[in-house]
Every structure is written in C-alpha cells, then in structure tokens.
Amino acid sequence: MASSPTAIPLRQKVGAFVELGKLRLSSLAIFAVIAGLYLGYPSFEDPPGWLVASTAIGSLAIAAAGNALNQYIERDIDPLMERTRGRPVPSGRLTPREALWFGIVGGALGLAVIAATTNLLATLTSVAIFVTYVFVYTPMKRVSPLNTLVGAIPGALPPVVGYAAATGTLDVQAGLLFGIVFLWQMPHFFAISWRYRDDYARGGMKMLAVTDADGFVLRRQMLVYTVALVLVSFLPFKTGLAGEAYLASAALLGLLFMAPVTAAVLLRLESAMRLTFLASIIYLPLLFVALVADRV
DSSP states (O other), X not given: OOOOGGGSOHHHHHHHHHHHHTHHHHHHHHHXXXXXXXXXXXXXXXXXXXXXXXXXXXXXXXXXXXXXXXXXXXXXXXXXXXXXXTSTTTTTSSOHHHHHHHHHHHHHHXXXXXXXXXXXXXXXXHHHHHXXXXXXXXXXXXXXXXXXXXXXXXXXOHHHHHHHHHHSSOOHHHHXXXXXXXXXXXXXXXXXXXXXXXXXXXXXXXXXXXXXXXXXXXXXXXHHHHHHHHHHTTHHHHTTSBOHHHHHHHHHHHHHHHHHHHHHHHSXXXXXXXXXXXXXXXXXXXXXXXXXXXXX
C-alpha cells in the first residue's frame, strides 16, 4: 500500500512536484522555444533578455502542467507498468487531486505569462500545445497506434511559439522549424516505445511497438521519417534562414543519426534501438545550436 502523501516531508513533497512536471524532460522543449525566438530575430540582433526569460518560464510552466495532467489522466494504468509505477501519484507521494490542481494552476499561470509578455499568436500556439497534448494525445494512447503521429504535433510546436513570440507571424521558416521537430520525434519515440513495448502492452497502450509484434512496420517508418528529417534539415539553408556552416553541420549530424537507425532497421539490432534514442537526444540540440549560430 502506498504511504500517505501527508506524511511526506516538505522537501520530498517539492521533489515529487518537480518529478510530476518532468522538468528535466521538458528542458529540450524549452531549448527549442528559445531557439525559435532567436531565429525569429535578424542575425545582427538578439531578443531582449526579459522576452527570452518570460517565454521560457511560461513555456516551462505549460509543459510541466501538461505532464502533470497526463499523469493524472493515466493514474489508473501507471501502476501496471514498471517504468511508471514509481511516479509521484502511483507511488503515493502525491494525491491525484494534488496532481490535478498542479496541472490546472501551472497551465493557467504559464499561459498568463505568455499572453502578458508576447503576443496573441504565440499564446494561441501555446494553447494548442496544451490542449492537443492533454486532451487529444493522452487519451489516444489507449485507442490507436496513430497516437505517436498525433503527439508529434504538440511536440513540434515549441520552436513555433518562440518564433511567433519574436515575429508575431508564422511563415515558411516557422513551418520548417515545426517540420524538423515533428520528423525528429518519430524515430525518437519509436526507439523508446520499442524498448518498453512489453510495459506498454501491460498498460493497454495501443503503441505501434505493441500492435506491430515483429517491428517490421515500426522499423520501416523509423527509416522513412529519419531520411525525411535529414532532407528537411537542409531546407533552412535553401530558404535563407541559415548559412553554409549550418548546412555542413546538418549533413554531418544527419549521417551520425542515420547510422544507428540504419543498424536498427536493416540489421534489426536491439542495441541499435537504444543508440537511436541516444543519438536523437544529441542530434536535435546540436542542430538547433548550428541553426542559431549560423542564422542569416
């Protein structure tokens, strides 16, 4: 039986809320928000510090709130899976009510910060992230393997929030940022879901890794999305968003990312799936660093 949350010391309770919001996991999304903000400004200008800080803080609060509500909604199946049974709610460190209110208040505060310090377009994009992640993607995980494709939409919008905060508009460049992150998420999450496929099956999650028992479709899609990602990553150079140094970086990073994916798909090596995940979390930050550093 889980211990009573009221008996938990304050320091552990705070730690449980931090874990509930998955703040470390959200850091990559916030990095993408800031990158989008810088890419919305000309190369000879930097966005003001207050705008960077407020956009990052607001986006982090929204991400943490979404993660909390995700765990509130899935509180009935989290105890069934090894990777989630230690989360704050199933472990008894937080009550479902605490998780619910953390999500509601955090989401409201985050959206308020974005609305007060940026513009309507950035705010509406932030609302779209929150709504699609919590109310579309989360319940869809129990219904259809298409949930990963749908979940990639809110996951790809953070750089768009930053770009919209900087420019007040959405154009081809914003679309490219969205496309890069959208395509990146597919091999990233396919690699995760394949590793935890038995866990997802126990929780009743309709992930592709569960419904595609031999992994043929999953591996084929992983390869297709990775090839598409590498090709799309060249387009910021073609559209004038970044220069030749970025193009060279994108080509090198693309080759390094393709290596484990190819091993996972063609050689069907289980170890290559983990390498694909590790490569993915290195690839995206470095790609955005190259974009910002060589913005035109």
